[in-house]
Amino acid sequence: MEKYEILNTTIERGSSSCVFKAHNHDTNETVALKRIYFLEKNEGVPSSAIREVSFLKEMDHSNVIRLLDVVDNDKALHLVLEYMDLDLKKFMASSPDIAKNQQVIKSLMHQLLDGLAYCHSQKILHRDLKPQNLLIDCKSILKLADFGSAREIGVPLHRYTEGEMVASLWYMAPELLLGSRKYSTPVDIWSAGCVFAEMVIQQPLFTGYTELTQVIKIFSIMGKPNEETWPGVTLICDFLDAFVRNEPQNLAELVLGLEPAGVDLLSKMLCMNPEGRITASEALEHPYFDDILESPVNINFRT
Known part of the structure; x- marks a missing residue:
């Protein structure tokens, strides 16, 4: 030392x-x-x-x-x-006007997905993606950090122990909240989608304070799933029938200012059925990124 x-x-x-x-x-x-x-x-x-x-x-x-x-x-x-200058949460709080710039959001999301696609190609689940674990430097480079909760993707998939904490509550995928013990890369995509929405609206999209209230919050926005929209969902949650049936809200009205292509990408990242969720590699090819600048936007944030 x-x-x-x-x-x-x-x-x-x-x-x-x-x-x-x-x-x-x-x-x-x-x-x-x-x-x-x-x-x-x-x-x-x-x-x-x-x-x-x-x-x-x-x-x-x-x-x-x-x-x-x-x-x-x-x-x-x-x-x-x-060394990185600050995390994404601090960046959004210290430079809100810059953080709401659509090209900045596009650049940071592309880098997030690029890093995530690499991790998944290496058979690694991050499992704790949130703004505090995404670091930014003065050159506008974003990096995934804090791999203490990461796991190697098993073949077949590992069944993790009940009660194992993965991801912070507001960014936790619905399959985890509903008690699934068999999951894979879609849990990271859900978390990344939550970060995407938060960058646009400058506040978290789903804000429960227990696992149950978090599920209710997600259902109130994305709609309550059923066997038609998410085959097998009733098998992973004993109390699913007790939830109030909600129809999905219009995401475009919740993430005001996000261009239609961005709304489409977000909807694919926040697909309730993990089997239907877009992959990180597919997301990188989405039309939302067609006009991304060749180099990261110079954000000149205040540290």
């Missing part, structure tokens, strides 16, 4: 980790230093940290955060990551 000088800036603080801005004296670079604390003495490295290191060491893409170094000591594990 001697070559890293922690600056007096805490980028992010969580229950078991902190991210600091730091200086690498050997390379003269600014880096992000993620300090992951050991929860109990002699417990060793948390499994989430092992997963994050394992995945990041294997990935190499311009829209995925780079792992530069790993330093271990008796009290914590330190991940040395490339």
